[in-house]
Amino acid sequence: MLRIVRAFWHDQRGIALILVSIMLPAIIGFSLLAIDMSRVNNLHNDLQKGADAFALAAAAELDGSSGSWARAERAMATLVDNETNFSTAGRFTLTSGQPGGTQPCNNAGNISWCFLKAIPDNDGTKITTANQVNYLASANQAVGETETQFIQVTVVPQGFAAIFPVSFLSSDASNSFNVGAVAVAGFTSGVCDFTPVYICNPYENSTDSIYDVAADPAKRRRLIELRQQGGNSAQNSPGNYGFLQPPNASGGASAIRDMIAKTRSQACYNSRGVLLRPGFIATVRDALNVRFDVYNGPMNGNRNDPDYAPGENVRKGYQTQGNACNADAVSPAQPTNFQNLPRDNCFATSCSIANGRVGDGDWNFDQYWNTNFNTTINPVSVPKPIGADGINPASNANQPTRYNVYRYEISKGIVDHPSNGGERGTPACSTNSVSDPDRRLIYGAILNCQALVAAGLMTGGSSSPPLPVEAFGSFFITETVESGPDQTIRVELVDVTGRGGQGTLDNFLRDEVQLYR
Numbered sequence: 001m002l003r004i005v006r007a008f009w010h011d012q013r014g015i016a017l018i019l020v021s022i023m024l025p026a027i028i029g030f031s032l033l034a035i036d037m038s039r040v041n042n043l044h045n046d047l048q049k050g051a052d053a054f055a056l057a058a059a060a061e062l063d064g065s066s067g068s069w070a071r072a073e074r075a076m077a078t079l080v081d082n083e084t085n086f087s088t089a090g091r092f093t094l095t096s097g098q099p100g101g102t103q104p105c106n107n108a109g110n111i112s113w114c115f116l117k118a119i120p121d122n123d124g125t126k127i128t129t130a131n132q133v134n135y136l137a138s139a140n141q142a143v144g145e146t147e148t149q150f151i152q153v154t155v156v157p158q159g160f161a162a163i164f165p166v167s168f169l170s171s172d173a174s175n176s177f178n179v180g181a182v183a184v185a186g187f188t189s190g191v192c193d194f195t196p197v198y199i200c201n202p203y204e205n206s207t208d209s210i211y212d213v214a215a216d217p218a219k220r221r222r223l224i225e226l227r228q229q230g231g232n233s234a235q236n237s238p239g240n241y242g243f244l245q246p247p248n249a250s251g252g253a254s255a256i257r258d259m260i261a262k263t264r265s266q267a268c269y270n271s272r273g274v275l276l277r278p279g280f281i282a283t284v285r286d287a288l289n290v291r292f293d294v295y296n297g298p299m300n301g302n303r304n305d306p307d308y309a310p311g312e313n314v315r316k317g318y319q320t321q322g323n324a325c326n327a328d329a330v331s332p333a334q335p336t337n338f339q340n341l342p343r344d345n346c347f348a349t350s351c352s353i354a355n356g357r358v359g360d361g362d363w364n365f366d367q368y369w370n371t372n373f374n375t376t377i378n379p380v381s382v383p384k385p386i387g388a389d390g391i392n393p394a395s396n397a398n399q400p401t402r403y404n405v406y407r408y409e410i411s412k413g414i415v416d417h418p419s420n421g422g423e424r425g426t427p428a429c430s431t432n433s434v435s436d437p438d439r440r441l442i443y444g445a446i447l448n449c450q451a452l453v454a455a456g457l458m459t460g461g462s463s464s465p466p467l468p469v470e471a472f473g474s475f476f477i478t479e480t481v482e483s484g485p486d487q488t489i490r491v492e493l494v495d496v497t498g499r500g501g502q503g504t505l506d507n508f509l510r511d512e513v514q515l516y517r
Contacts, residue, residue: 047155047181050082050094052515054111055153055185059513062115062187064498068145069115070101076153077108084158094155104137104144107156116150119184119516127152127184150186150516184517189497190510191472192268195260195442196244198276199226200449201470202354202493204238210446210471214496218388221401223344223359223478224493227486230280236449236458239357241489244445245275253281254298260442261287261299262307263434268510271497273466274445276458285481288489291440292316292480293427295325309432311439313406313415315372315425316340316480324428329480330421337421339371341402341478343490365405366396372419382412403476403492410437440477441494445469471496474504 057079058072076096083093097108105114115137119127127135137144157180202224203210213219229235229242243256246267256277259265286297293310295303302308303325317340318327330338344351344359351359373380385408387398394400400408409415415425427433448470452458457467475491482488495504 044181046082046084047094047158048183050080050084051111051153051155051181051183052185053080053082054094054096054113055151055183056513056515058113058151058153059185059187060511062148062151063189063511064146064148066142066145067101068148069103069141070098072115072151073098073101073106073108076111076113102141104139104148110156111153112156113151113153115144115148116152116184117144117147119150119186123517150184152182152184152517155181182517183515185513185515188270188512188514190268190270190512191443191497192510193265194267194269194472195265195444196246196256196267196277197260197442197444198242198244198274198447199444199473199475200229200236200238200240201446202239202358204448204450206238206353210473210493210496211498213493214473214502217401217404218361220403220493221361221363221388221399222353222492223347223361223363223402224354224475224491225347225357226475226489226491227357228280228284228488230278236453237357238354238450240449241444243277243279243281244269245277253279253283256281257283257287257298260284261290261302263309263436263439264307265443269445269469269472271445271469271472274447274469275466282487285483285487288442288477288481290430291477293324293429294318294327294480295429303430304432306432308430309434309439310427310430311434312427312437313410313425313440314427315409315415315419315423318423318480319421320423320428327429334421335367336371338419338423339368340480341405342368343478361399363399363402364396365394365399368405369394371421372423372425373414373417375418375420377420378418380412380414380417382414401476401492402478403494406440406476407437438474441474442477442489442491443472443474446471446473446496471498473497 054076057075061068061071061075073096077098080096081093083091085091094111095109096111099106099108106112114132116127116135117137118135120131120135125131135150137148201210203213208219213222224239226239226241227237229240244267246255246259247269259267283298286295286299289296290299290302290308291311291314293314294316295308299308317329317338319330319338320327342364345362345364346352346360350356353360369384384393384395385400385405386392387394387400389398392398394405409425418424446469447458447467449458452467473496474494476494478490478492495502
């Protein structure tokens, strides 16, 4: 009997069943936890993907123009369709709505959102009810839409019921809790193939904004005198220009000069911040004048290089002296024989905008046309271009922009027509020309220099940190750049990016939408 008891005591068969029986509750519990974790993770992923999709769809409309809030709401309501699973509501689709687009914060369907003008610099800093006022766009819709750069989308928390019996562990615990998601997306605009130039907004603190001017042909024809930062002109004055640090950091004077002179700059800049390249570059005059078929100084050896080709129309009021490359401005002036696109009449007396740096748009079209096309010996057979009224022929009483006249000459094939003095608009010095009517345009970042100086972000031609861009613009160079201490460039505004733009810069734009949080 004792031997049987001892054998039973030492017998280990079936012990696994005992251990499994003891551990079975824990095994089942861990299995339920794993299932719950998978379910809640899938629910959160669905909600987060929905929040991300809503935020990205809305951010694509936040271009700073009027109606952008309403367009953002419409995008969320019509473009996004995200299904979620595993909530207490079962399978359902996240929805939004269009409450009107008039408030910086609103809600509809399963989400709420706020339009933001900024986000915290540190990703670890959350946007909460307490600090939201620091980042929220203005409640004034006109102002708020202009400054909105981001949107924060919050999904209404959804209920989740766990399978694991949490109440078994504690009577105060609950098997149910809520799961939510938040996403922040923003709109970034940049340009590529832009010259490394910035221009202090000529209309900063003016009754006209740069966008008002871009939208009005009568204001676009105002001549603007741009003077190089670092010359004898006042620092950071409206209408000053300077240079941007190229993306590849090759900011030497010769590199900047060549980027300005070439037919394609191949540089990209972001509207959220550009770095300035300080310093005066005397040879910028030579770089810009290649557009007019003028090759002086370091550009002399590039006259037959296609990368430095002149434009299609280089009429500039010059008289050939010996050979085509020795043409020079007529001195003293002979306006009835050689006439470039004239300056605004007020520059002979006193212009009132931007301390005399911006004209009033009143220029002598009749003088230009009669000298170059309505000549006494050989008048052109095409009619005059249309004037500012969009109906009748141009005249001093119905003045077009100089840029429109320049483009009209190209479109009508009269560039080669000789003036009374024999000047033609076709290039004669270089063996190349660019079949691009916009070769006579210079592209630049428009900065609100006075505001940046007041904020301590800009000193002279230097900046720290990268400076925000008000807009990117294109400017038509009306005449060759003169020599002198400020390398003055005389231009007409052609177009700007943003809400007042005419769309001619779309090929340069690189609009990007991205998630930030």
